[in-house]
Amino acid sequence: MRNISDIIEQYLKGSLQDSKEGTIEIQRNDLAEQFSCVPSQINYVIQTRFTLEKGYLVESKRGGGGYIRIQRIELPQHTELHHHLHHSIGSHIDQTxxxxxxxxxxxxxFLSKRExxxxxxxxxxxCLNLKLPYRDELRSRVMKAMLLSLLGK
Structure with a gap:
């Protein structure tokens, strides 16, 4: 059985997928009520599963009529992906x-589950049993080599 965090995550991802703009606005309390959970559970899901590193931009407005806006950031097309990866990874990259x-x-x-x-x-x-900063440098080189070969560049 899936836990409530997984269910909320799948609901939000489904809503994003159904959205023509790739953006949704939610009311935290309304969503908590819909899933019979505390509002902090909604915060937890958004803070851990909808991060910039995972391809989401989250914006919130507090107070009366406040909302949480989640936007899916699309990766560049295949032709621009090489430049995007080189820029994103750089010469060092930490594990997170x-x-x-x-x-x-x-x-x-772009990647299968197995890849x-x-x-x-x-x-x-x-696996990269080195001291920092050497580990992050090696991770960067390994990432670039694997991605470039997988993406055919």
């Missing part, structure tokens, strides 16, 4: 940012 980029590529269909799983294993700190 690397995993976020892999997640975003998987969600966008994403293999990449996460290859760039993990357990």
């Amino acid at each position: 940012a690397a995993e976020g980029l892999i997640y975003q590529l998987e969600e966008s269909g 994403a799983c293999l990449m996460r294993g290859a760039i993990s700190r357990e």
Whole structure:
């Protein structure tokens, strides 16, 4: 059985997918009531599963009539992806940012679930058993090499 966080995440992703603009606005209290949970549960889902690294822009307005706006950030088209990856990864990348980029590529269909799983294993700190900053430098080179070969560039 899935937990409430997974259910809320899937609901929000479905709403985003159905949105023509790729943006949704929600009222935290209304959503909490809909799922019979506390409003902080909605905050938790948004803060952990709709991050910039995972390809989402979140904006909120507090107070009466306040809202939370979630927007899916689309990856560039295949021709621009090489430049985007080079810029995103740079010469160093930490594990959190690397995993976020892999997640975003998987969600966008650029990577299969299996490819994403293999990449996460290859760039993990357990696999790259070096001290910082060498680990982040090596992770950057490994990420670029894998992505460029997978994307055919």
